[in-house]
Amino acid sequence: MSMEEEIQKRKTFAIISHPDAGKTTITEKLLLFGNLIRSAGTVKGKKTGKFATSDWMEIEKQRGISVTSSVMNFDYQGYRVNILDTPGHEDFSEDTYRTLTAVDCVVMVIDATKGIEAQTIKLFKVCKMRGIPIFTFINKLDRESREPLELLDQIEDVLNIETYPMNWPVGMGKRFIGILDRYHEQFIQYNGNEEETYIPFDQLQQDKYRDITDNPTYQETIDELELLEGAGDEFSLDRVLQGEQTPVFFGSALAPFGVQTFFDTFINLAPAPGPRKTETDVVHPEREEFSGFVFKIQANMNPQHRDRVAFIRVCSGTFTRGMQVKLARTGKSMKLGQTQQFVASSRDTVQQAYPGDIIGVYDPGTYRIGDTLVEGKQTFAYDELPQFPPEIFQRVTAKNVMKAKQFRKGLEQLVQEGAIQLFRGYPTDSIIVGAVGQLQYEVFQHRMKNEYNVEIMLESIGDRIPRWLKEEQVDPSLFDERNMLVKDRDGEFLVLFKNDFALRWFADKYPEIELIDLFEVN
Numbered sequence: 098m099s100m101e102e103e104i105q106k107r108k109t110f111a112i113i114s115h116p117d118a119g120k121t122t123i124t125e126k127l128l129l130f131g132n133l134i135r136s137a138g139t140v141k142g143k144k145t146g147k148f149a150t151s152d153w154m155e156i157e158k159q160r161g162i163s164v165t166s167s168v169m170n171f172d173y174q175g176y177r178v179n180i181l182d183t184p185g186h187e188d189f190s191e192d193t194y195r196t197l198t199a200v201d202c203v204v205m206v207i208d209a210t211k212g213i214e215a216q217t218i219k220l221f222k223v224c225k226m227r228g229i230p231i232f233t234f235i236n237k238l239d240r241e242s243r244e245p246l247e248l249l250d251q252i253e254d255v256l257n258i259e260t261y262p263m264n265w266p267v268g269m270g271k272r273f274i275g276i277l278d279r280y281h282e283q284f285i286q287y288n289g290n291e292e293e294t295y296i297p298f299d300q301l302q303q304d305k306y307r308d309i310t311d312n313p314t315y316q317e318t319i320d321e322l323e324l325l326e327g328a329g330d331e332f333s334l335d336r337v338l339q340g341e342q343t344p345v346f347f348g349s350a351l352a353p354f355g356v357q358t359f360f361d362t363f364i365n366l367a368p369a370p371g372p373r374k375t376e377t378d379v380v381h382p383e384r385e386e387f388s389g390f391v392f393k394i395q396a397n398m399n400p401q402h403r404d405r406v407a408f409i410r411v412c413s414g415t416f417t418r419g420m421q422v423k424l425a426r427t428g429k430s431m432k433l434g435q436t437q438q439f440v441a442s443s444r445d446t447v448q449q450a451y452p453g454d455i456i457g458v459y460d461p462g463t464y465r466i467g468d469t470l471v472e473g474k475q476t477f478a479y480d481e482l483p484q485f486p487p488e489i490f491q492r493v494t495a496k497n498v499m500k501a502k503q504f505r506k507g508l509e510q511l512v513q514e515g516a517i518q519l520f521r522g523y524p525t526d527s528i529i530v531g532a533v534g535q536l537q538y539e540v541f542q543h544r545m546k547n548e549y550n551v552e553i554m555l556e557s558i559g560d561r562i563p564r565w566l567k568e569e570q571v572d573p574s575l576f577d578e579r580n581m582l583v584k585d586r587d588g589e590f591l592v593l594f595k596n597d598f599a600l601r602w603f604a605d606k607y608p609e610i611e612l613i614d615l616f617e618v619n
């Protein structure tokens with residue numbers, strides 16, 4: 098197979114959703130399609146005490162070790178599918194955001210009974226802001242749900258994105274009889290089991306389908322759909338790929354219904370790996386020489402070995418096991434020997450990988466998040482990975498003052514690795530760490546103790562709203578515990594506001610002071 102064919106067959110994406118929207122159930126269906134598992138319910142089920150193959154976070158937690166998202170891959174209809182798992186809200190961390198830098202598109206799963214839920218808005222918005230193509234699956238149509246039109250309106254409002262319903266549900270809950278598949282011009286009938294019947298639109302008028310077409314719910318839906326045809330946006334794959342329109346699919350992961358048609362359509366429309374920006378240029382996946390970047394480092398995946406694994410997204414060329422590459426940051430040559438490709442908990446050794454694939458390499462402490470690896474003479478670095486808005490802040494000190502040296506070393510390394518963000522109080526110089534999710538603190542504490550032998554004390558200063566200041570406008574006398582003045586790791590000043598009210602109060606009182614939101618997501 099040619100390089101171009103290898104690239105074109107790769108589909109690398111993440112499934113993002115609010116916890117309980119059905120991500121695990123859908124992932125399981127996709128793994129079934131890919132023959133990675135044999136039957137539904139074998140890997141999933143909180144009640145049965147088994148875990149989804151993708152849920153290895155939970156397993157890791159139970160073993161008391163570190164945390165992160167996994168990667169699954171399988172072949173489907175001639176494509177190589179790479180699914181990057183992202184942890185749900187409780188386990189949410191910067192890893193979740195960083196995973197988004199390694200995918201070519203996302204599938205956003207929404208619970209039809211709830212719509213977009215507050216906690217996940219930011220995650221969805223980050224995708225929109227970064228221009229990542231978003232495909233939407235609205236799940237749980239087998240239940241009484243919110244009106245489809247209302248759900249579309251909400252997506253459009255919250256994400257500022259056009260929606261294009263690829264199909265439209267006929268009824269919901271007990272009245273649910275199927276979906277009108279606009280894209281393929283067919284009605285897909287729900288039979289109450291895993292069987293689905295496909296009836297092309299132009300055959301629906303036949304007498305034998307009278308039980309469908311005479312159904313009042315069907316009639317209502319046809320009327321609704323006509324309205325939609327008149328008022329809605331046209332489907333545009335270009336706009337989808339630019340992240341300006343999201344194709345929306347309705348269905349039920351549990352029934353299951355509509356998942357197959359969703360996946361078959363998605364897999365054809367989803368983008369293949371594209372070019373990526375470097376600090377000075379753009380690199381195309383067809384570039385002959387291998388290049389990739391580290392988007393995640395995971396410590397202690399196997400408690401017996403205390404190893405660290407760097408996750409690398411292949412961006413160009415062919416990766417071959419044992420190849421020589423250069424680490425752009427240091428210019429040092431190294432051999433990529435111990436590599437793995439992940440199928441959840443079982444790790445297969447990978448011999449070759451292509452753009453879009455994710456490989457894991459054993460990391461003796463060499464790599465940092467955002468590092469670029471390049472084959473050949475010419476060295477370059479991919480754009481730095483973005484930092485993401487920290488929300489929870491804590492003051493941190495070593496329990497034992499005699500351990501100051503280890504404390505500093507551990508802190509420095511974990512900050513470099515991107516496990517946590519560092520701030521210094523001003524003028525007190527106290528150490529404050531910031532994170533996107535609570536779990537990052539557990540990991541931070543655990544790793545400081547296990548890897549650096551330092552017990553730390555964390556004192557919460559709560560959820561905060563960070564706003565950066567211009568240096569010439571900084572007046573330390575205006576700040577206190579409530580609105581705390583700190584410096585970030587680049588030495589820039591920022592204020593950690595206690596809450597929205599405190600922020601607004603300050604902005605009203607000192608209108609001349611510019612408050613900069615570095616992470617503004619619109």
Ligand code: G4P
Binds near residue numbers: 122237
């Ligand atoms: P998550 O990974 O996004 O957190 O969601 P997950 O798939 O675990 O699903 C959350 C709950 O919603 C599960 O029920 C699951 O069975 C249910 N669910 C998923 N898809 C559908 C659907 O299409 N229709 C309906 N009615 N329910 C759905 P649970 O009782 O919490 O777990 P379990 O006992 O089924 O394991």
